[in-house]
Amino acid sequence: MAWPWAWAAGWPARALPSGRTRGAASRPDCDCLPERPNIPENRTMTLLSTRRGIMQTTLAGMATAAVAPLPRAQAQGTGQKRTLKAVMHATLGVLDPYATTAYITRNHGYLVYDTLFAMDDQMRPQPQMVRDWTLSDDKLTYTFRLRPGLVFHDGAPVTAADCVASLTRWWKRDLMGTRLMNATQTLEAVDAQSFRLVLKHPYGLVLETLGKPGGPVPFILPARLVQIPEDQRITEVVGSGPFRFIAGEYRSGDRVVYEKFEGYVPRQEPASGLAGGKVVHFDRLEWLEISDVQTAASALQTGEIQVMENVSAEMMELLKRDRRVVLRPRGIGNSLLMRLNWLNAPFDNKLVRQAVLNAVSQPDYLAAQVGDDSLTQPCKAFFTCASPYATDVGAPAGQNLDRARQLLKEGGYNGEKVVILHPADLASGSALAPVTEQLLKSIGMNVQVDSMDWNSLLARRARPAPIAEGGWSIAWGIWSDLDLMSPIINLNVDGRGRRGYVGWAESAEMEKLRDAFALEPDQGKQMQLVEQMQRLAYDDVFAIPLGSYKVVSAHRDSVKDVVAHQLIVFWNMKMT
Known part of the structure; x- marks a missing residue:
């Protein structure tokens, strides 16, 4: 396995997915915006209502073996949406994907947005929104062409202008992004489907930077959302990723709701790390924000939730004894x-x-x-x-x-x-x-x-x-x-x-x-x-x-094909 970022500067040249090779280069820094939460006043009450409801269900289920088990999300009636429920490691409070390094915002971003490149499970950058690209002989000019069929959740097509606007806002806020910005002479759209990056000098980390998995991630948003004053937050969540954010059901401290985006066209490659085909096999995803780990573990055992992103050591001992629960150490600690x-x-x-x-x-x-x-x-x-x-x-x-x-x-x-x-x-x-x-x-x-x-x-x-x-x-x-x-x-x-x-x-x-x-x-x-x-x-x-x-995730044995090398993702998962 290639070391993550081992090629960052001067490690041996290696083959890129296109067959070309690249070696070392240089890079400068970022100014990250303050991490202010978007938390409604009813956060405490909604958190308590979610926790109370699950605890009541859990305690009722544990009171006697004669009580019927809770219905699983996949065993829903005809015409009902197939829903997967998960508990994540933190409350989602910041929705602007460029405004924080918080992992919960990054994880949210991978559901609703897409990236130009993404890292596979070997930490190699693979094209994601990009169909193909060329690099000039002098190693200074990258020309990227988007794959066809990309559309935002509001119905607007994804254009090269959206990519340029998103990168221009993002790279001022990210450490690797600012290094790329400082190495760049021009970044401009060529036509609706192509854009060009011209460097001041050869820089070997272009693709790794565009595919970086750590926050802030270079997600692509509509130009209308990112072309706002630098000191303002992006508050409307519109991407082109495999899930749509359901703003009307979002309650920070209680739950975050997503639905499958029917307009998303997955790549044909198998899912690998954060790259490949993002195929969604259920209709609706709910993140239930439960900070009490025992409550969350009990909900997993009863089937009230199907996925628990992070499992503490004491809960591992409990869950190991449950044959319906699968514990999965993630590859990155x-x-x-x-x-x-x-x-x-x-x-x-x-x-x-x-x-x-x-x-x-x-x-x-x-x-x-x-x-x-x-x-x-x-x-x-x-x-x-x-x-x-x-x-x-x-x-x-x-x-x-x-x-x-x-x-x-x-x-x-x-x-x-x-x-x-x-x-x-x-x-x-x-x-x-x-x-x-x-x-x-x-x-x-x-x-x-x-x-x-x-x-x-x-x-x-x-x-x-x-x-x-x-x-x-x-x-x-x-x-x-x-x-x-x-x-x-x-x-x-x-x-x-x-x-x-x-x-x-x-x-x-x-x-x-x-x-x-x-x-x-x-x-x-x-x-x-x-x-x-x-x-x-x-x-x-x-x-x-x-x-x-090491970080350990858990899921019900009814959940299959879980991709969780770098972080747990919700595409590719199936509920049987």
């Missing part, structure tokens, strides 16, 4: 990282940041958050232990509380409040704040934990406000390793300060190293640059890696 806010005291002080770094014990975090040693891996590599750039260079040897207390003293820490953001409704991150609270108190820090839902946390995390005005000190990154494996895409080594990723680490030296990596064709010299970057990242404490773990 996740990593946990602590983000320190460089703008606010006390973490504007490097020595205080280093104190927290020395206090951390990865095994403690993994035990509290995951709880299953068979699924976890302590990992000190900023670019993950699954990456070809894995190294322990620069990392502390292990937890050293005495050293942490000494660094606090040397840094002149004077009891400044440390505000930790706690995602109370996010099962995959709910243990991180409590562990940190106890840890920092043990070394003498003044700690306050602010609990909130995940979408509110994303919104607050994105604001560079002082502590007295609702700012924060510590927040979290829960990343797919897919988005960490190279310095080109890893936001945790972003050194652009206020223009960069939340936490706002600033280092001109880091930016020089990343630019040098992007231009370096020699693999050995690349690794030397990676080691320099990681030493700097640990010394300045850009972030604190907390370890990695």
Whole structure:
């Protein structure tokens, strides 16, 4: 299997789907918009009504074996829509696909939008909306032609102008996208079905960038939706993907509803990763937003839902005993990282940041958050232990509380409040704040934990406000390793300060190293640059890696042909 992003800069040239080869190139950065949720006022009541309804059904079904089982979604009456119900890892609060790196928004986007290219299960870019393309002999001009029959959910045909407008809005907000933008001389429509990208200099990551799976993804939207002021959010959900978003039934905190888009024409290739034919085999998809994992697992056992995106370790033990449930580890793991806010005291002080770094014990975090040693891996590599750039260079040897207390003293820490953001409704991150609270108190820090839902946390995390005005000190990154494996895409080594990723680490030296990596064709010299970057990242404490773990999905045995290598998708699935 090809390493994800292993070809990012200077890895051996390889064959593209067209038969051509490509090698190395260069790339620059993004300014991501604040992550503000679109949450209606009735969020709490609707969440409670959904959870209460499922719990009542679940408890009734468990009370006695004589009670008839709940009807499955596929066993519906004649004329009724075939509905699949799923519980995802978080509440969908941000609908603008370019405005956040949140994975729930990305997963939503893959249902309703389509992409020009997509990564298959070997992490190779494959054409998706694109029918064919050519590259000039001087490696500067790409001409893309769309496949016929592409139409948006509002009935309008997809045109090259839509693609140009979408890419122009997207690439200002994405790390890889901005690197492509900075390498581009012109991007323009040739005719209704073709558009042309002309580069300033050869750039080897064009197709990988157009097919990048991490958010923000370069989804294609109607030009009328994306040609709005830069500071405004896209609120109307219209794409050309295999599902239509049913806006009238959307209740953030309760449910998200999609229906099969009859106008979608799948590719002929088999589904692979995020590429290939997106064939939908049911009429309706409902995401039930249930933050309580036990409630969700019980609903899966009774057949009230058919898919559970993420399964915690304790729920795995329960579900393993149910022959009607299939547990499926996904091919790409996740990593946990602590983000320190460089703008606010006390973490504007490097020595205080280093104190927290020395206090951390990865095994403690993994035990509290995951709880299953068979699924976890302590990992000190900023670019993950699954990456070809894995190294322990620069990392502390292990937890050293005495050293942490000494660094606090040397840094002149004077009891400044440390505000930790706690995602109370996010099962995959709910243990991180409590562990940190106890840890920092043990070394003498003044700690306050602010609990909130995940979408509110994303919104607050994105604001560079002082502590007295609702700012924060510590927040979290829960990343797919897919988005960490190279310095080109890893936001945790972003050194652009206020223009960069939340936490706002600033280092001109880091930016020089990343630019040098992007231009370096020699693999050995690349690794030397990676080691320099990681030493700097640990010394300045850009972030604190907390370890990695495998993600497990679950579905009823009546659900077949599940594609879940990078993320769980809902095309190709069948209900028998």
